[in-house]
Amino acid sequence: QKEVEQDPGPLSVPEGAIVSLNCTYSNSAFQYFMWYRQYSRKGPELLMYTYSSGNKEDGRFTAQVDKSSKYISLFIRDSQPSDSATYLCAMGDSSASKIIFGSGTRLSIRP
Amino acid sequence: DVKVTQSSRYLVKRTGEKVFLECVQDMDHENMFWYRQDPGLGLRLIYFSYDVKMKEKGDIPEGYSVSREKKERFSLILESASTNQTSMYLCASSEAPGVTQYFGPGTRLLVL
Secondary structure: OOOOOEEOOEEEEOOOOOOOEEEEEOOOOOOOOEEEEEEEOOOEEEEEEEEEOOEEHHHHHHHHOOOOOEEEEEEEEEOOOOOOOOEEEEOOOOOOOOOOEOEEEEEEEEE | OEEEEEOOOOOOOOOOEEEEEEEOOOOOOOEEEEEEEEOOEEEEEEEEEOOOOOEEEOOOOOEEEEEEEEEEEEEEEEEOOOOHEEEEEEEEEEOOOOOEEEOOOEEEEEEE
């Protein structure tokens, strides 16, 4: 079993829809939870990060962490074609030697 | 803003050549990382460094070496490039190993 599981997609939704991207994990020591956006042929760009449980909102993006269920989500409201990218979840803890990435979900927003 | 830069966006090399990929970060981060990214395989950690002149093997270090002579600079070296090293190479840096990492734009390497 992988430490971090992420549905690879592809996920295709119409413009304006609410998008939900999810990851599950097995290591209860994880405290830092990140979402990266990666456009084709570019490096991953940090979109949001959260420490421990709870929600964090930034514009149209909301990151949610449920440590009891070992489940994290990224919600995109009013999705735009420019949101079309691969979204990677990642997680770690301060005592770890590295962070663990999900395999990424390809998202396509149809105009 | 954190800035991580990589020396080349695209490189074409021949089998057997020695290849240097350079990465520079401007945030005074202790930790730097080299990954490769391939379709269907995700991000795989090659090497990381938690201090100047210190390095640790990641998950796939074979065929690679690294150098960290200065805190802001981390180099990945392919001693003798092979076609199976054709990939996207990504550098990242962070304040601590298990927390948020910031990535460079990537180098797409083609080995012929």
